[in-house]
Amino acid sequence: MTAPRALFLDFDGLICDTEDAARRSWSLLYASLGLAFPHALWRRMQGRSDGEQLALADLGRRLGRAVDPDTRARRLRTKTDLCRAEPLRPGVARLLENARLRGIPALVVSSSPRDWVEPHLVRLGVRRCFADLVTGDLVERHKPAPDLYLRALRHVGLPAEEVCAFEDSPTGVRAARAAGVACVAVPSAAGDAAALTEAVRVLPSLADFSFDRRRLPDPMPDPMPDPMKGSLPR
Structure with a gap:
């Protein structure tokens, strides 16, 4: 181009x-429950709007019970506070x-x-x-x-x-x-x-990034996209 x-x-x-803020909020929640937040799970969550559901499902499996609404709300408050501090x-x-x-x-x-x-x-x-x-x-x-x-x-x-x-x-x-x-x-x-x-x-x-570069490589042809939705909340 x-x-x-x-x-x-x-x-x-x-x-x-805000991505790193989201990751830290999950890490803090897992740690408060005596668990480590899996890096592989975070890689699956990035850029997806169902990321929160993925993490809640994983956490529920590890705890042997569904994550209660208060715990979910606490994680979201932590994320909001961390995001507000991001420059x-x-x-x-x-x-x-x-x-x-x-x-x-x-x-x-x-x-x-x-x-x-x-x-x-x-x-x-x-x-x-x-x-x-x-x-x-x-x-x-x-x-x-x-x-x-x-x-x-x-x-x-x-x-x-x-x-x-x-x-x-x-x-x-x-x-x-x-x-x-x-x-x-x-x-x-x-x-x-x-x-x-x-x-x-x-x-x-x-x-x-420099505007002085006269050309960028042309994008490669892309296969049909996955219809799965993406970005927030995580």
Whole structure:
């Protein structure tokens, strides 16, 4: 692809590391019950809206009983508190400012609902940097299905090859690829760079992305996406 004419950014784990906050909330809950939170389970949960259900099912099996509502609510409160303490990830502000100076619109493309994403963007001082938010409450199928990206493409009125997406999880990368959008991956603190091989490039930070690169590798053809939904809550 040539230099992008629009940028699509995931939210959780990319703009703000709510992914790591979610992981820590589960680790703390498991530890309070005398258990270790399995890394393999977290890898399955990343980028999926049914992640909480996966963890609750695993925890219930280990405890030999269903997780009670008070325990679930306690974990969600911990996650909320941890997320509120998370700053912008490195390079986000610079990327958005460089896009603004070049007249390149940026959109959030997230499976999470708007009422989760927008308050955090306001808190972090970057809501004004985004032309629009394309969030999970607008579509029936979430990542890795391409629906959110296809909707974002319709919004900007550009072909997929003129847009660059940024994601932190394999689920998000697959969604972008399924829509024909080249995707640069930046793993979150709780992520795994080795699992992001489907991205056209894996960077340690958004600060490492350069608009001066005239081309990114074209995205590889993608198989039919898994219709399984993705992103929050976890």
